[in-house]
Amino acid sequence: MSSQDIPEENLPSTQDAHGGAVTKTAGDPFADPGLPPHEPRIQDVDERAAQRSERVVAFLFLLSMLATVGFIASYVSLPVDKSIYVFPIGHISALNFALGMTLAVALFCIGAGAVHWARTLMSDVEVADERHAIAAEPDVKAKVMADFKQGAEESAFGRRKLIRNTMFGALALVPLSGVMLLRDLGPLPGTKLRKTAWSEGKMLINQNTLQPLRPEDIQVGSLTFAMPEGMKEEDHDFQQEIAKAALMIIRLQPENIKDKRELDWSADGIVAFSKICTHVGCPISLYEQQTHHVLCPCHQSTFDLSDGGRVIFGPAGHALPQLRIKVNDKGYLEAMGDFAEPVGPAYWERG
Structure with missing residues (x-):
């Protein structure tokens, strides 16, 4: 006997996300359980909490900028042959250690700032959307553009100027790390290639x-x-x-x-x-x-x-x-x- 032959009142039931019973209809053994109700975060209802989160994100972006400046300063100032003792690794190149740590901090802070921004200030409302054919209808395209504009507004990108400006600063400075590394690809040997250890009187x-x-x-x-x-x-x-x-x-x-x-x-x-x-x-x-x-x-x-x-x-x-x-x-x-x-x-x- 198929599920179509069973009376609807005799079909087994499950519980939805709210704890209510969801009866499976004939021909549909896996009913949509639905979405749980949205619970606002503290930043959604308390502007002071939102400003605290904004300052945290801005601090991470500023820290990324300082780490990038530290990367450049280390690359320019530290000698190649200088070594330091790092427990428990031992003696390592001071230049390599400084470059690795500053670049890691710069990239980590950008990522951590973006994640904290998304989790605390951007909209977290879950939206279910049906899949459509690849060739979208004009009204679907209009809806996508409207959703994009709505998402831009909900991200507070235009309103949270402190986050926006510090993010731009961090993203603008980080590529300088790669630009500094490109220096070694260019012809900057000075007179090193013109001189050797030979000199007058050396046997x-x-x-x-x-x-x-x-x-x-x-x-x-x-x-x-x-x-x-x-x-x-x-x-x-x-x-x-x-x-x-x-x-x-x-x-x-x-x-x-x-x-x-x-x-x-x-x-x-x-x-x-x-x-x-x-x-x-x-x-x-x-x-x-x-x-x-x-x-x-x-x-x-x-x-x-x-x-x-x-x-x-x-x-x-x-x-x-x-x-x-x-x-x-x-x-x-x-x-x-x-x-x-x-x-x-x-x-x-x-x-």
């Missing part, structure tokens, strides 16, 4: 033995890697400095050196060139003894070390910078200054 130290190099230590056709005197692997900035100062030393027969300046800057046929490829900065380590060519393993840029380190193949844009060297009074190889041009890949201000 060439064998990177493997950590001993000063003499001319007799370098054989014809050999490739030796060197670093400046005074640089130590345990230094906190070693990786940063060696990335610019890494040097490769090759001994050629003086008659095989084609470039006159290269010959003048050498010592007994020993030439010193930057180890950093001028394409994207990969370390060069492959040397062809017969041709005096060095090959970058990343993208196969090839340089002729007997001809000023010029590019003979590959995507590199310019020759390897040469370091002028000499033999000092103690018989050790030493630099006569820094590289004459920036090492590594090209950049906007290189010229």
Whole structure:
């Protein structure tokens, strides 16, 4: 027997949201229980409570603005290498900690302010609306616009000027955090890319033995890697400095050196060139003894070390910078200054 065959008075009943009985009609076993009656909040009936909520929301937005200003101040003022102790994490970067905390507070306060605004001041009346076809009728469109205007009025966006203005301020300042981060994407290296750890009088130290190099230590056709005197692997900035100062030393027969300046800057046929490829900065380590060519393993840029380190193949844009060297009074190889041009890949201000 189907539900249509059962008399309506014999159908089981349920309770609605108000506790009243809702009888299921034939063919409709799940009746609409209805909505509970709306209970006004204290902010709906007490303007002083509404103003208190308004001040709380405004305070959160103001706190977000201050946190954004703190983010920018931390990014500009805190050094990268400064560390602080944070329990129970331990020693961490002061800059990273400050940036993370200030940005978290700025975003949290905007979200918390918006949530508190919605829960205490915006209308909380539940409205049931039937679903309609996608192509709405003109009267439906008019109703939507009317509902939108009504919602804008009920949100008190125009009346609560303190909330509106502080929200605009918080939303306007938060994007500045991202703008400040974009600074690192721009060419602001100053003179860092033009200078390395090499200077006049610094001896060439064998990177493997950590001993000063003499001319007799370098054989014809050999490739030796060197670093400046005074640089130590345990230094906190070693990786940063060696990335610019890494040097490769090759001994050629003086008659095989084609470039006159290269010959003048050498010592007994020993030439010193930057180890950093001028394409994207990969370390060069492959040397062809017969041709005096060095090959970058990343993208196969090839340089002729007997001809000023010029590019003979590959995507590199310019020759390897040469370091002028000499033999000092103690018989050790030493630099006569820094590289004459920036090492590594090209950049906007290189010229």
